[in-house]
Amino acid sequence: MVKACAEHQLAMVPQGGNTGLVGGGVPRMGRREVVVSLSRMNRVLDVDGANSTITVEAGCTLAAVQAAAHDVDRLFPLSLASEGTCQIGGNLACNAGGVQVLRYGNMRELTLGIEAVLPDGRVWNGLRGLRKDNTGYDLKQLFIGSEGTLGIITAAVLKLLPMPRSRAVAWVALASPVAAIALLGLMRARAAERLSAFEVIGEAAFDLVVQHMPGVFSPLAERAPWYALIELGDSDPAGGVKVLLEDILGSHLRSV
Numbered sequence: 001m002v003k004a005c006a007e008h009q010l011a012m013v014p015q016g017g018n019t020g021l022v023g024g025g026v027p028r029m030g031r032r033e034v035v036v037s038l039s040r041m042n043r044v045l046d047v048d049g050a051n052s053t054i055t056v057e058a059g060c061t062l063a064a065v066q067a068a069a070h071d072v073d074r075l076f077p078l079s080l081a082s083e084g085t086c087q088i089g090g091n092l093a094c095n096a097g098g099v100q101v102l103r104y105g106n107m108r109e110l111t112l113g114i115e116a117v118l119p120d121g122r123v124w125n126g127l128r129g130l131r132k133d134n135t136g137y138d139l140k141q142l143f144i145g146s147e148g149t150l151g152i153i154t155a156a157v158l159k160l161l162p163m164p165r166s167r168a169v170a171w172v173a174l175a176s177p178v179a180a181i182a183l184l185g186l187m188r189a190r191a192a193e194r195l196s197a198f199e200v201i202g203e204a205a206f207d208l209v210v211q212h213m214p215g216v217f218s219p220l221a222e223r224a225p226w227y228a229l230i231e232l233g234d235s236d237p238a239g240g241v242k243v244l245l246e247d248i249l250g251s252h253l254r255s256v
């Protein structure tokens, strides 16, 4: 298909779940552009428990990849609100981050290999699961974050991680973004790799959620200009993350 489009000088717009927020998967009005949907390339090709990797076609939804990882007691840690619809190809093309990016990184950090169709129709096969791969240029990184401009990603080898067995979550009222950064610094210093999420939310955005989402209410009696949703996680069920989180927040309260 790509060969035919190249022959006829037709522009192509790869499209995954079409949940991207900058319109990169949408053709422009009045232009001759072919939308290439990856939705039917949605097979999980391989799950390698020993190497902790999963190989999937680019049209797999993120939720399907998370579920396939879960089936072998592993975590695919990219998580975002559009995960039921967005696809791995789109996640790669956007270098998506999600709510656990602090701990696990963006798609750049979560990807070991990629297969892509180049603009002239040739297939570039970089589907490798080797972790210490120091051979030559790391060409997959060109496709990650390219928004579909360099080729169409058709498959990827992704890293799987151990499942968190214990979790603790806190909702914290804050005076300002500066206070949020100070608390993030303390969390990082004390909880290190156990800090899995730190999402800062302004009062106006939070009020909209409370107003419009049924069943959502503010857990705090008083209002604050800013809030942080913090999560610690540990692969050890007796990891003590709840005690640690309370201890860090307690020492922070005493210091302000």
Ligand SMILES: Cc1cc2nc3c(=O)[nH]c(=O)nc-3n(C[C@H](O)[C@H](O)[C@H](O)COP(=O)(O)OP(=O)(O)OC[C@H]3O[C@@H](n4cnc5c(N)ncnc54)[C@H](O)[C@@H]3O)c2cc1C
Residues within 6 Å of the ligand: 013, 014, 015, 016, 017, 018, 019, 020, 021, 023, 024, 025, 026, 038, 058, 079, 080, 081, 082, 085, 086, 087, 088, 089, 090, 091, 092, 093, 094, 095, 096, 097, 098, 099, 147, 148, 149, 151, 152, 153, 154
């Ligand atoms: C409710 C919501 C919450 C979100 N939260 C986050 C978040 O927390 N963090 C975050 O980083 N992003 C977030 N996003 C944006 C997020 O990046 C996208 O949802 C997702 O990564 C895009 O995937 P998609 O399959 O929908 O891609 P699309 O929207 O279909 O496409 C996005 C771009 O990728 C290209 N593309 C798609 N598939 C391929 C392919 N196979 N090969 C080459 N190029 C391709 C398209 O041409 C386009 O440029 C959110 C979006 C929504 C709607």
